[in-house]
Amino acid sequence: xxxxxxxxxxxxxxxxxxxxxxxxxxxxxxxxxxxxxxxxxxxxxxxxxxxxxxxxxxxxxxxxxxxxxxxxxxxxxxxxxxxxxxxxxxxxxxxxxxxxxxxxxxxxxxxxxxxxxxxxxxxxxxxxxxxxxxxxxxxxxxxxxxxxxxxxxxxxxxxxxxxxxxxxxxxxxxxxxxxxxxxxxxxxxxxxxxxxxxxxxxxxxxxxxxxxxxxxxxxxxxxxxxxxxxxxxxxxxxxxxxxxxxxxxxxxxxxxxxxxxxxxxxxx
Amino acid sequence: xxxxxxxxxxxxxxxxxxxxxxxxxxxxxxxxxxxxxxxxxxxxxxxxxxxxxxxxxxxxxxxxxxxxxxxxxxxxxxxxxxxxxxxxxxxxxxxxxxxxxxxxxxxxxxxxxxxxxxxxxxxxxxxxxxxxxxxxxxxxxxxxxxxxxxxxxxxxxxxxxxxxxxxxxxxxxxxxxxxxxxxxxxxxxxxxxxxxxxxxxxxxxxxxxxxxxxxxxxxxxxxxxxxxxxxxxxxxxxxxxxxxxxxxxxxxxxxxxxxxxxxxxxxxxxxxxxxxxxxxxxxxxxxxxxxxxxxxxxxxxxxxxxxxxxxxxxxxxxxxxxxxxxxxxxxxxxxxxxxxxxxxxxxxxxxxxxxxxxxxxxxxxxxxxxxxxxxxxxxxxxxxxxxxxxxxxxxxxxxxxxxxxxxxxxxxxxxxxxxxxxxxxxxxxxxxxxxxxxxxxxxxxxxxxxxxxxxxxxxxxxxxxxxxxxxxxxxxxxxxxxxxxxxxxxxxxxxxxxxxxxxxxxxxxxxxxxxxxxxxxxxxxxxxxxxxxxxxxxxxxxxxxxxxxxxxxxxxxxxxxxxxxxxxxxxxxxxxxxxxxxxxxxxxxx
Numbered sequence: 001x002x003x004x005x006x007x008x009x010x011x012x013x014x015x016x017x018x019x020x021x022x023x024x025x026x027x028x029x030x031x032x033x034x035x036x037x038x039x040x041x042x043x044x045x046x047x048x049x050x051x052x053x054x055x056x057x058x059x060x061x062x063x064x065x066x067x068x069x070x071x072x073x074x075x076x077x078x079x080x081x082x083x084x085x086x087x088x089x090x091x092x093x094x095x096x097x098x099x100x101x102x103x104x105x106x107x108x109x110x111x112x113x114x115x116x117x118x119x120x121x122x123x124x125x126x127x128x129x130x131x132x133x134x135x136x137x138x139x140x141x142x143x144x145x146x147x148x149x150x151x152x153x154x155x156x157x158x159x160x161x162x163x164x165x166x167x168x169x170x171x172x173x174x175x176x177x178x179x180x181x182x183x184x185x186x187x188x189x190x191x192x193x194x195x196x197x198x199x200x201x202x203x204x205x206x207x208x209x210x211x212x213x214x215x216x217x218x219x220x221x222x223x224x225x226x227x228x229x230x231x232x233x234x235x236x237x238x239x240x241x242x243x244x245x246x247x248x249x250x251x252x253x254x255x256x257x258x259x260x261x262x263x264x265x266x267x268x
Numbered sequence: 269x270x271x272x273x274x275x276x277x278x279x280x281x282x283x284x285x286x287x288x289x290x291x292x293x294x295x296x297x298x299x300x301x302x303x304x305x306x307x308x309x310x311x312x313x314x315x316x317x318x319x320x321x322x323x324x325x326x327x328x329x330x331x332x333x334x335x336x337x338x339x340x341x342x343x344x345x346x347x348x349x350x351x352x353x354x355x356x357x358x359x360x361x362x363x364x365x366x367x368x369x370x371x372x373x374x375x376x377x378x379x380x381x382x383x384x385x386x387x388x389x390x391x392x393x394x395x396x397x398x399x400x401x402x403x404x405x406x407x408x409x410x411x412x413x414x415x416x417x418x419x420x421x422x423x424x425x426x427x428x429x430x431x432x433x434x435x436x437x438x439x440x441x442x443x444x445x446x447x448x449x450x451x452x453x454x455x456x457x458x459x460x461x462x463x464x465x466x467x468x469x470x471x472x473x474x475x476x477x478x479x480x481x482x483x484x485x486x487x488x489x490x491x492x493x494x495x496x497x498x499x500x501x502x503x504x505x506x507x508x509x510x511x512x513x514x515x516x517x518x519x520x521x522x523x524x525x526x527x528x529x530x531x532x533x534x535x536x537x538x539x540x541x542x543x544x545x546x547x548x549x550x551x552x553x554x555x556x557x558x559x560x561x562x563x564x565x566x567x568x569x570x571x572x573x574x575x576x577x578x579x580x581x582x583x584x585x586x587x588x589x590x591x592x593x594x595x596x597x598x599x600x601x602x603x604x605x606x607x608x609x610x611x612x613x614x615x616x617x618x619x620x621x622x623x624x625x626x627x628x629x630x631x632x633x634x635x636x637x638x639x640x641x642x643x644x645x646x647x648x649x650x651x652x653x654x655x656x657x658x659x660x661x662x663x664x665x666x667x668x669x670x671x672x673x674x675x676x677x678x679x680x681x682x683x684x685x686x687x688x689x690x691x692x693x694x695x696x697x698x699x700x701x702x703x704x705x706x707x708x709x710x711x712x713x714x715x716x717x718x719x720x721x722x723x724x725x726x727x728x729x730x731x732x733x734x735x736x737x738x739x740x741x742x743x744x745x746x747x748x749x750x751x752x753x754x755x756x757x758x759x760x761x762x763x764x765x766x767x768x769x770x771x772x773x774x775x776x777x778x779x780x781x782x783x784x785x786x787x788x789x790x791x792x793x794x795x796x797x798x799x800x801x802x803x804x805x806x807x808x809x810x811x812x813x814x815x816x817x818x819x820x821x822x823x824x825x826x827x828x829x830x831x832x833x834x835x836x837x838x839x840x841x842x843x844x845x846x847x848x849x850x851x852x853x854x855x856x857x858x
Contacts, residue, residue: 003640003648006725010652014732023736023762025672026754038669046659053630053655057648060633064569065640071840072571072833073635081631082575082624089623093662097616100666101609107668108605123431123524145522183602186522188426189535191600191675195741195754198672202602204535205425206519209602222753226675226743228419230431231344234746 001065007058011051018047029196029221029242031178031214034103036198042096049092110212114178117171120151121183121190121203124232125168126223127151132162132256142186142205152186164255170239171223173215174248180212191227194240202227215242290815300396302388303815304373307395309706311369314399319362320781321406323774325354334767336748344747345433348417351745353409355420356443359549360450361402363691367556368454368492369398371698372461372485374706378805379482381470381823381845383816385460394460397453404446413437419745421546424517424538428510431524440510444503451496451503461489470804470845472825476580477844479803479829480573483580484559487587488552494591495548502541509533539601543594550687551590555583557654557694558625561647563829564697565629567801568644569636570840572830575628582621589618599670608667615665622658626651637833637840641799642716646697649724650690656728657686660735675745678738681731689727696723696780703784704798708811709791715783719776726773730766737762802841803829 028036064070118129118137129151131137138160144152150167153160173179183192185203192211193200196219201211223238243251291297301307329350332342342350373391377384385391408415417433418426418440430436434443465478465486478486505516515533522528566573573579595603595611629651638644660682664670673679696719703711738744741754749755749763797806809819823845831842842848 003645007648007652010728014656017733017736021733021736022756022758023733023740025739026741032672035668035672038666039663039672042663042666042669046662050655050659053626054652057630057633057651060630060636061638061640061648064633064636064638066570066637070637072569072637074572074832074834075574075635076572076830077575077577078631082578082627085627086620086624089620093616093619096662096666097612100612100668104605104608104612104668107671108608122522142520142522143527145527147525187524188429188431188521189423193675193741193743195672200600200671200674202600204602205521206534207536207602220753224741224743224752228348228423228426228745230426230429230435231348231417231433231747232431233348234344234743234748234750 001062004058004062004065007054007061011054011058015047015051018043026196028198029194029215029217029219030198031216032107032198034106038096038099038103041099045092045096110180110210111178114180114212116180116182118151118182118184119171119192119203120186121192121225121229121236122186123188123230124225124236126171126192126236126238127168128166128171129153130164130166130252130255131159132164134159134162137182138163140184142184145186162256164252166255170241172241172243172248172251174245175215175218175242177245178212178214180210183209183211188229189227190225190229190236193224193226194221195224196221197240200226215240218242218244297815300392302384302392304377304385304388304391305706305813305815305817307391308370308373310395311365311373311398314395314402315362315366315370316781318357318365318402318406320777322354322357322362323777325350325357327771327774329354330767330770332747334764336750345414345417347747348419348745349415349433349439352417352419352422353405353415356447357405358688359420359553360447361405363553363687364454364492364549365398366695367553367691368461368485368489369395369457371481371556371560372457372489374702375481375805376461376464376485377468378705378808378813378817379479379803380465380468380473381804381818381825382464382468383818383822386464386468387456387460390456391460394453394457397449397456401446401450401453404442404449408434408439408442408446411438411442413439416440416443418443421542422506422538423542424506424509424535425521428506428518429523441507444507444510447503448500448507451500454492454496458489458493461485462493470822470825473804473844476577477825477828479559480562480576480579480583481556481559481803483583484555484557484562487583488555491548491555491587491590492552495545495552498541499545502538502545505541506538536598536601536603539598539603540595543597544591546597547594548587548590550683551586553687553691555587557650557691558583560698561650561694562625562629562632563801563803564643564647564694564701565632566830566832567701567799568639568641568647569633570639570832571632571636572832573628574631574634575624576828576830578624579628582624585621586618589614589621593618593665596665596667596670599667600674612665612667616662619658619662619665626655626658641700642711642713642720643697643701643799645717645720645724646693646700649720650693650697653685653693653724653728654690656732657682657684657690661686672741673738675743676738677742677744678735680744681734681738684734685731689731693724693727696720699784701799702805703787704794704811705796705805705808706812707788707791708794709787709789710794710798711787711791712783715779715786719780719783722776723773726769726776730769730773733762734766800839800841802831802843804844807843807845 120127136159138157139154183203225236416439508514515530518530518533520531796811
């Protein structure tokens with residue numbers, strides 16, 4: 001009796017915690033509301049299964065508890081029931097997987113009008129590179145990294161000369177415009193994670209990975225590193241500032257003047 | 269499958285007892301023993317000791333997370349060393365060793381009606397090599413620089429660089445060497461488990477009459493023999509990278525401003541090798557638990573396991589599928605994103621055979637005669653926690669849902685629920701269940717019930733709310749959350765609550781350890797078959813069974829393992845070795 005009751009309380013308590021606890025995701029600030037919807041679908045389906053199974057267990061524990069004279073039913077198999085449950089499970093799984101795969105397709109397909117930027121990780125800070133007036137990022141290589149050229153940007157590539165480098169500072173982005181971030185690391189694996197953007201991807205040394213999103217509201221958001229990268233891991237923070245186009249433009253021009261000054265002498 | 273093939277090798281049933289080479293001295297009987305049952309106890313005690321170390325480590329890391337800054341000796345270095353050693357110890361040196369080396373050794377020969385494992389000497393070596401691996405691992409606590417703090421996944425490049433504790437000291441080297449030694453030891457044991465099941469079963473014990481415990485351990489051992497070599501290769505390559513200057517996993521990198529003389533390696537290669545081992549590993553721990561819990565539920569509900577054949581096929585399907593899902597750990601690793609479609613699909617397909625197992629467990633309860641003995645309580649709690657952890661796996665397996673959740677506390681909560689709490693509840697249930705066979709005495713019931721309720725409800729209180737910290741965005745492996753704008757103050761209270769729950773649950777395990785030793789002398793004598801179970805280990809002539817298990821003749825098997833409450837039978841169970849009318853199922857499964 002007590003066991004059945006506690007099982008019921010576990011089921012009800014879990015649902016109550018889900019509905020009324022104060023801990024929930026951050027208000028979204030990007031186009032990935034689809035991801036949130038997929039999570040909600042998954043919560044509904046898995047939550048229903050959890051409650052149904054635990055309540056059924058509680059029922060069995062109460063109804064079929066040992067009493068003198070009770071005999072269990074001998075029934076090795078029940079083909080119909082087993083196949084019926086298998087098919088229902090298959091349908092439930094498909095109901096979660098199908099929308100998931102559609103959204104994943106969007107997640108990895110970058111829109112053509114996206115602005116390409118670069119996000120660079122190193123122990124334990126973030127740097128960023130934005131294209132200058134030509135709209136293109138120049139070539140970069142880890143082997144070109146030096147104290148004066150912390151991202152290893154190639155001085156032989158004309159596209160690189162107007163690139164805007166932001167070291168250890170804030171990344172600014174215009175609201176409403178899709179951005180494709182190329183992700184690089186100079187030392188170990190890091191992970192670019194902004195909870196409000198629902199976006200996350202590893203930065204792996206020796207290769208370039210990418211992620212895209214469209215900021216949908218202005219504000220200041222925290223960048224966290226989400227892949228263990230050594231003792232400074234939890235200190236590796238950064239900031240994304242999403243602004244209206246005009247404010248963003250002003251910031252970009254200010255940054256551009258500083259970056260040109262840094263790269264120009266070596267480019268001659 | 270209709271007639272009974274007489275699969276039998278090794279000593280024939282009529283052989284004289286003298287052919288069994290019984291040990292003569294205390295050392296050969298209890299130390300360098302070749303008796304699988306003694307080896308099982310050696311494996312279990314070693315694994316439980318490692319488990320206690322890992323428990324203390326989890327306390328220390330929870331103290332830091334619940335009360336950051338209060339305990340100054342837990343700095344970032346120490347914190348990362350604690351989480352790394354806790355994780356690797358629990359997954360490999362506790363759970364794998366306990367299920368396969370412990371329960372596998374004890375139960376396989378007894379349950380299939382064999383006298384011992386087929387290669388007893390190799391079996392003995394397996395334990396001593398395992399012990400060596402444990403000693404190497406523990407030695408890293410005392411090595412210069414301390415143990416590695418690379419996280420249990422040991423991802424290079426950070427695992428072998430100076431920014432990680434132990435990366436340029438002894439820590440990572442000892443970890444890799446210990447893993448290699450462990451795998452060598454496991455291979456010797458694993459071959460034994462597989463060959464014994466295939467070759468040494470008693471007469472009449474067809475594969476489809478085997479208890480699900482044996483099926484689970486057998487499938488898991490087979491998988492481990494295929495999966496561990498991938499980790500072995502990864503460990504050798506990383507050791508070369510660390511000690512010999514090769515570049516298997518290191519591209520051109522600049523470490524703390526200094527370019528390293530390496531180029532051309534791939535950090536992702538290690539991840540593929542690691543998870544090719546690492547995902548089957550989850551099921552290497554889960555499948556023995558599935559098997560054992562099936563037998564616990566059936567025995568204590570006095571009812572045949574529901575859908576036995578489906579249960580066997582589901583085990584095999586899960587085992588096979590688990591080799592094609594590994595990259596679901598790598599959705600945000602920067603691998604080719606098109607892999608996501610394939611691995612999400614295979615991962616969610618695995619949910620189907622897994623769900624079948626859950627249905628069949630609860631359908632075994634349905635219309636049963638449920639005795640709420642301590643092993644049964646643990647089995648019920650296993651279903652709840654495994655179900656919970658399995659369902660959150662559907663979030664993480666579904667590639668796009670994984671993006672916001674991966675590398676957060678949601679993942680930590682998920683895998684602790686599904687491969688920490690759930691299998692450990694089965695281990696406890698199994699110990700309460702088989703302790704009488706091992707010692708001839710029952711474990712104390714009252715202590716058992718206290719242990720059960722605090723462990724089950726406490727563990728649920730630790731890990732269920734933790735999912736919501738991850739949903740909020742709190743990353744895992746953070747020494748300090750510190751100031752995060754999106755984390756409300758209430759989340760810090762939740763962390764403190766989780767820490768207190770962890771301390772209480774951990775302390776309760778000492779009650780269990782006390783019970784283990786106390787009941788050795790003071791437990792109620794159990795007799796040979798206290799649970800009135802059908803399987804062969806309960807039918808031995810003596811309890812605890814001596815070397816050779818069966819006296820003069822090995823048993824002959826006439827029926828499947830689940831003849832409980834057969835209509836018309838005088839008792840509510842019919843042992844597998846009892847001749848007589850074949851039940852309907854006995855024919856179907858013979």
